Amino acid sequence: MKKIMTILILLTTILQISCVERNGYYNEGERNVIALVCDITWVSKKTVNDEGITYQGVYKFKEDGTYARTLIATDKDGEEQKSVIHGQWSFGDPSFSTIYFGRELYWDIVELTEKKFAVYERSGNIGDIGVERKYIEFTPQEQPKTEN
Numbered sequence: 001m002k003k004i005m006t007i008l009i010l011l012t013t014i015l016q017i018s019c020v021e022r023n024g025y026y027n028e029g030e031r032n033v034i035a036l037v038c039d040i041t042w043v044s045k046k047t048v049n050d051e052g053i054t055y056q057g058v059y060k061f062k063e064d065g066t067y068a069r070t071l072i073a074t075d076k077d078g079e080e081q082k083s084v085i086h087g088q089w090s091f092g093d094p095s096f097s098t099i100y101f102g103r104e105l106y107w108d109i110v111e112l113t114e115k116k117f118a119v120y121e122r123s124g125n126i127g128d129i130g131v132e133r134k135y136i137e138f139t140p141q142e143q144p145k146t147e148n
């Protein structure tokens with residue numbers, strides 16, 4: 001009986017330890033990925049719908065697991081409307097190759113450099129029927145030029 005209790009306690013301890021989310025202690029490669037995602041404001045290419053409205057998304061990720069997405073809609077007359085959504089994000093896998101936004105929305109990272117952030121935006125879990133994927137490219141937001 002003592003042997004079974006010891007095994008149960010050991011097993012419970014191992015399960016509790018394995019469920020704790022890692023906080024800090026990232027290796028150099030992981031820190032580099034985090035820096036590329038968070039230190040750059042990422043802008044999507046402009047797209048135009050059938051009514052001539054141009055859309056562009058601007059993403060700013062923070063290391064605390066939050067982000068802001070600003071959607072800029074510009075009509076035919078050049079009138080801009082902005083809407084901002086704040087949310088949470090995390091890496092969805094141990095290799096830091098997927099960003100998870102919640103509610104089965106993921107970005108599968110294809111390329112991440114200082115000049116390009118390419119992802120497949122995925123709605124749904126891999127293997128599920130009805131999973132949709134869309135390729136999106138982002139570039140760094142241009143900084144306003146200052147005169148000397």
